[in-house]
Amino acid sequence: MNSPAPHRRPLGQILIAQGVISEDQLRIALLEQMKSNQPVGKLLVSLGFITEATLRDALGESLGKKSIDLSHAIVDPSALRLVPLELAKRHRLLPLDYDRTHHRMTVAISDVNDIVALDKLRSLTHDDLQIDTVLAGESEISRAIDQYYGHELSIDGILHEIETGEIDWRSLAASSDEYSQPVVRLIDAILTDAVKRDASDVHFEPEQNFLRIRYRIDGLLRQIRALHKSYWPAMAVRIKVVSNMNIAETRAPQDGRISLNISGRLVDFRVSAQPTIHGENVVLRILDRQKGIVPLDQIGLDDSQLDQLKLMIARPEGIVLVTGPTGSGKTTTLYSMLNHINEEGINIMTLEDPVEYPMSMIRQTSVAEAAKLDFANGVRSMMRQDPDVILVGEIRDADTAEMAFRAAMTGHQVYSTLHTNSAIGVVPRLLDIGVLPDIMAGNIIGVIAQRLVRKLCPHCKKPYQAEAHETRLLGLAADAPAPTLYRASGCEHCEYQGYRGRQAIMELLRLDADLDELIARRATMRDIKQAALAKGFRSLAEDGLRRVREGTTSLEEIGRVVDLTERM
Known part of the structure; x- marks a missing residue:
């Protein structure tokens, strides 16, 4: 007598039981499935409700199959040689192991019910080939195919x-x-x-x-x-x-x-x-x-800076400004802050030119000059959408500045960007646009100025003893021991450039009552900077030199993006 087939729990019910999704989210995915006829798990991933790794593990539980994380897998080259690249890509599978003695192959596959794929595998090797399948995510398999088969596109x-x-x-x-x-x-x-x-x-x-x-x-x-x-x-x-x-x-x-x-x-x-x-x-x-959305604790701040930033964005109302030239990572920083505060209890709306990275639960809008939707009109419209947080892509003119500060003064938190050379440079820039000092005072929570600097390649960077002028730049006494610094060299890992990857250097200006008073009195930038330094403010140059002392970048690189002449 045949034993009854094991009872398989539906994927959606497994995810609900695990607390990963809600019944409403499952219902949304099922409605989408009626339109597209795609698997419900794939839809849950595309809707942003679950990750592919979560889907992989839940599918394994539902089907009674083992699931695998391919980033930690070891692939047998003899198995790869048996399976053509075209077959692997078409059926989203990766051969992991081949036992020639027992004619047995282990294959990672995104659809364990793909009978056509399994039949093709048998026809390529032996008709009596035993195939053990393990579940893996589609994107994991695609990455692994690129890694193990090599670049298909020559x-x-x-x-x-x-x-x-x-x-x-x-x-x-x-x-x-x-x-x-x-x-x-x-x-x-x-x-x-x-x-x-x-x-x-x-x-x-x-x-x-x-x-x-x-x-x-x-x-x-x-x-x-x-x-x-x-x-x-x-x-x-x-x-x-x-x-x-x-x-x-x-x-x-x-x-x-x-x-x-x-x-x-x-x-x-x-x-x-x-x-x-x-x-x-x-x-x-x-x-x-x-790569577009980086956790807040990974954007390059040390512990004290990170604590300051978290205090800034914890404020219920006011403006947080991020400054720097084009390509300095301002959008990445803004998205990291939004991602940090993004939760069910608040309504976040953005107005961007254009939207760069879609984010779940955030209402994102691209400016459209042809439809008369510019930054100023967009903020005016968003104010009627019951927002808690508004991101304005850039304060470019007096109208946009007026609407941004009006939103901040009526109980909203506003994030935006400006093109200035430093955090303190925000004050004269806003004055030029037409923002009154007493409007700025009390409404700007804080300012972040940043640059991106190249990181030394860890495989080939060369140590050396700092020379006298470099010791002065680092702020060390003339009789202090010369520190060990690093310079770029070049190897195959960095394509002989000496650098690989970039990191942010930042200065954070957190405004308080004393600094607000100076701004309201139209104090000079020098006076504002002196007051900020007395409160522990650290400039871009100082943050860059911190990176030099850590050995992650070079003095030459910091000098390329930041003016160090004041320290000489």
């Missing part, structure tokens, strides 16, 4: 295809992905390469006789490729098609957006096309959602 190989073949222009102009076209794969290969190298921007720059391709890595542009200019028209058409631009328009600037799944994660690209004398210049800003 730029040199694709260029050879283009040189020896013909371009199907009708396929390029189609909205569907015609992957047989080498130009399509070339664009994907370049963008994938840029993401893997942690670039923030990709520049396609046509010159008179060639196309220059540059990545901005760690804040600096670096030439990656120089291609024959004849490639560019087809490449430009492809970029325009996938970013919903007008392919026939080449004489006016255009903006667009692309979303690609790279190594199992969704990456957005903000696209800008600008006509030049040699053709259209195209720049893509990379908006990696996985």
Whole structure:
């Protein structure tokens, strides 16, 4: 007599029992499933209710299958050699182990009920192959495939295809992905390469006789490729098609957006096309959602700075300003603060130009000048939406400043940015815009000024004893022992640049009654700074030198982004 099949608990009920989702959230996912016919677990992830790791473990419990975290897996090379890359990618599977003696293979797969995939595996090896399946998330498998099989998209190989073949222009102009076209794969290969190298921007720059391709890595542009200019028209058409631009328009600037799944994660690209004398210049800003929202305790503050910042954003009303030049990480800091306070009990609304990273439970709006939705009008409208916290992308003019301060004065917390060189520089900048000193006083909670500096490569940085002038810069006595500092060198880990990655240096100005009084009296920046220093204020230069003493960056790098002449 056959034993009854084990009772399987529905995935949704398991997640509710674990306290991961609510019944309302499950109901939303089920309604979405009726429209899209996608698995409910996948919908729960896309809606932001659960993570893929949570889904993987819950599915394992529901199906009675073991689940695995592939970031800690060890893969048998002999198993990889048996399974073609195309099969692994198409069916979202990764061979983990192969026992030749017993004809047994262990496979990580996102759908354990994919019978077609299992049959294909058997046909490739032995018909009597025993297959043990373990559950893994789709994006985990995609990342692991890239890691263990190597880069599928060879730029040199694709260029050879283009040189020896013909371009199907009708396929390029189609909205569907015609992957047989080498130009399509070339664009994907370049963008994938840029993401893997942690670039923030990709520049396609046509010159008179060639196309220059540059990545901005760690804040600096670096030439990656120089291609024959004849490639560019087809490449430009492809970029325009996938970013919903007008392919026939080449004489006016255009903006667009692309979303690609790279190594199992969704990456957005903000696209800008600008006509030049040699053709259209195209720049893509990379908006990696996985890196866009950083926990507050990981943005680069030490413990005392972090405590100050938490006190600032704990205030129920007032303005918090983040200052710095373009590309200094202001948006990342603002998103980290919003993420820290984001909870069910408050209503957070943002007005951005444009929205860079979608955030769950936060109402985000992009400014639209054509619809007369600018920062000032947007804040005015949001005030009628019962907000607790408002983020204004940038205070650019008197109207926006007036609405931001009006919101702060009526019981709201407001976050925004300004372009100034220092935290104290906010005061004269707002005066220039037209904000009265007595309005500033009492309504500005605090100011954060920041820069991004490159981190020394830990594999090749070289120690040395500080020289006399460097000792003075560090604020040490002339007779103090020379400290050990580090300078850039270069190795294969950092592509021989000496630096890899960036970190923030910051100065935090937390305003109190004494500083408010100075602002109201129109005190000079010098007087305000002296009063702030007496209260423990630390400048950008001092925070940068702290990083130098820690050995994470060099004096040369700090001198590149911060003025150190006052300390000499």
